[in-house]
Amino acid sequence: xxxxxxxxxxxxxxxxxxxxxxxxxxxxxxxxxxxxxxxxxxxxxxxxxxxxxxxxxxxxxxxxxxxxxxxxxxxxxxxxxxxxxxxxxxxxxxxxxxxxxxxxxxxxxxxxxxxxxxxxxxxxxxxxxxxxxxxxxxxxxxxxxxxxxxxxxxxxxxxxxxxxxxxxxxxxxxxxxxxxxxxxxxxxxxxxxxxxxxxxxxxxxxxxxxxxxxx
Numbered sequence: 001x002x003x004x005x006x007x008x009x010x011x012x013x014x015x016x017x018x019x020x021x022x023x024x025x026x027x028x029x030x031x032x033x034x035x036x037x038x039x040x041x042x043x044x045x046x047x048x049x050x051x052x053x054x055x056x057x058x059x060x061x062x063x064x065x066x067x068x069x070x071x072x073x074x075x076x077x078x079x080x081x082x083x084x085x086x087x088x089x090x091x092x093x094x095x096x097x098x099x100x101x102x103x104x105x106x107x108x109x110x111x112x113x114x115x116x117x118x119x120x121x122x123x124x125x126x127x128x129x130x131x132x133x134x135x136x137x138x139x140x141x142x143x144x145x146x147x148x149x150x151x152x153x154x155x156x157x158x159x160x161x162x163x164x165x166x167x168x169x170x171x172x173x174x175x176x177x178x179x180x181x182x183x184x185x186x187x188x189x190x191x192x193x194x195x196x197x198x199x200x201x202x203x204x205x206x207x208x209x210x211x212x213x214x215x
């Protein structure tokens with residue numbers, strides 16, 4: 001029997017809008033642990049994301065080894081220092097060095113997300129001309145996980161100041177896997193309705209009208 005689709009009323013729509021607005025890239029984490037069941041539920045919901053050809057190319061690597069965590073943190077710190085040099089002599093240099101760009105050492109949970117570029121599921125449907133759709137599918141899964149986490153009051157920080165090849169080698173995964181994200185997961189130290197980069201004057205949200213075009 002096919003069940004009728006659920007009805008999402010106006011109250012749900014308002015709460016969903018609030019969920020979107022309260023999603024944050026979290027870099028400051030509380031010490032409170034994340035329950036194993038919550039982590040399992042988050043991954044189950046992330047796997048509901050759409051994917052090209054229903055390939056489900058996401059591969060989640062739950063990082064639990066303390067030595068590996070420290071190695072990752074040291075690598076990101078090194079990459080951050082290299083990035084800071086590109087701002088040397090510019091007005092934004094002090095702004096950049098004041099930013100906290102990751103919570104690898106503090107976050108209760110670390111998760112690496114990879115894309116299996118040779119996923120058997122999906123039978124290569126939809127990627128003949130745009131193979132990058134596999135990676136876009138993984139990004140959709142991350143966004144789904146991000147919202148599901150926020151729904152539970154759990155924060156997520158996407159770390160991008162890293163060298164993908166170095167991190168991939170550290171984690172010893174199959175060669176056809178491509179790194180999409182390194183995620184810090186945990187309860188925010190101070191929940192906020194404003195992105196931290198906006199709070200610090202780095203970049204505010206710009207008008208949507210400037211980013212919508214017609215042809």
